Amino acid sequence: MEIPEWPEIRDRARHWIAFVGARRLLIGSLVGAVVLIGGWLLVRPSGPPIESTVPRVSGAGAMVNAPTVAPAPSTIKVHVTGAVHRPGVYELSSQARVVDAVTAAGGATSTADLQRINLAQTIIDTEQVYVPTRATHVVQPTVAPRLRPSRTTLPPITAPGAAPPITPSASTTVVLPPNYTSNKVNINTATAEQLDTLPGVGPSTAKSIITYRTQKGPFKKTSDLLNVPGIGPAKYDAMRGQVAV
Numbered sequence: 001m002e003i004p005e006w007p008e009i010r011d012r013a014r015h016w017i018a019f020v021g022a023r024r025l026l027i028g029s030l031v032g033a034v035v036l037i038g039g040w041l042l043v044r045p046s047g048p049p050i051e052s053t054v055p056r057v058s059g060a061g062a063m064v065n066a067p068t069v070a071p072a073p074s075t076i077k078v079h080v081t082g083a084v085h086r087p088g089v090y091e092l093s094s095q096a097r098v099v100d101a102v103t104a105a106g107g108a109t110s111t112a113d114l115q116r117i118n119l120a121q122t123i124i125d126t127e128q129v130y131v132p133t134r135a136t137h138v139v140q141p142t143v144a145p146r147l148r149p150s151r152t153t154l155p156p157i158t159a160p161g162a163a164p165p166i167t168p169s170a171s172t173t174v175v176l177p178p179n180y181t182s183n184k185v186n187i188n189t190a191t192a193e194q195l196d197t198l199p200g201v202g203p204s205t206a207k208s209i210i211t212y213r214t215q216k217g218p219f220k221k222t223s224d225l226l227n228v229p230g231i232g233p234a235k236y237d238a239m240r241g242q243v244a245v
Contacts, residue, residue: 078123080105081242082131083112087199097122101129111193130183135194184244188218199238205230219245
C-alpha cells in the first residue's frame with residue numbers, strides 16, 4: 001500500500017474540514033470531551049471510607065477518659081446490741097450477715113429469741129443489729145431488727161409501661177402501743193431477766209434496780225439509775241441508749 005505524502009495529507013484534511021465546517025468540528029470536539037470526562041467519572045474507583053481514614057486510638061489511650069469507679073470497701077462497722085454477750089461496735093467483712101455480727105459480739109445469750117430475727121440477712125456499714133429477748137413484748141419488724149442512719153427517701157423508679165407502685169392507704173397504718181419504746185427496756189416495769197440483757201448489768205445489778213424502784217418508787221428519768229448501788233457513770237453510759245422510763 002502506498003503511503004501518501006505530507007502535502008497530500010494536508011490537502012485532504014483541509015478539504016474534510018471545509019466539507020464538515022470548522023464550527024461543527026469544534027462543537028463535536030467539545031461534546032466528545034464532555035462524554036469522555038463523564039464516562040471516566042462514572043467508572044473511576046471510589047475512594048476509601050471515612051472511617052478508614054480516621055486514626056485509631058490505642059488501647060492505652062482509649063481508657064484515659066473512662067469513668068473511675070471507686071472500689072467497694074472490704075470491711076464495715078456495725079453496732080450489735082441486745083441479748084448478746086459483748087454488745088458494741090464491730091468491724092466485719094462487707095459480705096457479712098446478721099449471724100456473723102451476733103457471733104462477733106460473743107454470741108447470743110440464753111435469753112435471746114433468735115427466731116424473731118433473720119440471721120441470714122445482709123448488713124451494711126453504720127448499721128445496728130438488735131437481738132431481742134424472749135421476754136421483750138414490743139412490736140418487731142418482719143425482718144431482722146436493725147436501725148439505719150436517716151437517709152433521704154427517693155421516689156421509686158418505675159420502668160416504662162409498668163404499673164405505678166402501690167402506696168399504703170391510711171387503713172394499713174400500724175398503730176403502736178402507748179408504751180412502745182423502740183426496743184428499749186423500761187426500767188420501771190422490766191423483770192430481772194429483761195434487765196439482765198442490758199450492757200454491764202448482771203443478776204446482782206438487776207436485783208439492785210428492782211429493789212431501788214420498790215423502795216424509792218418509779219424512776220422519773222433514766223439518769224436516776226446512777227442512784228442505784230453498783231451503777232456508776234461508765235456503766236450508765238453503756239446502757240443509757242437502751243433504757244427508758
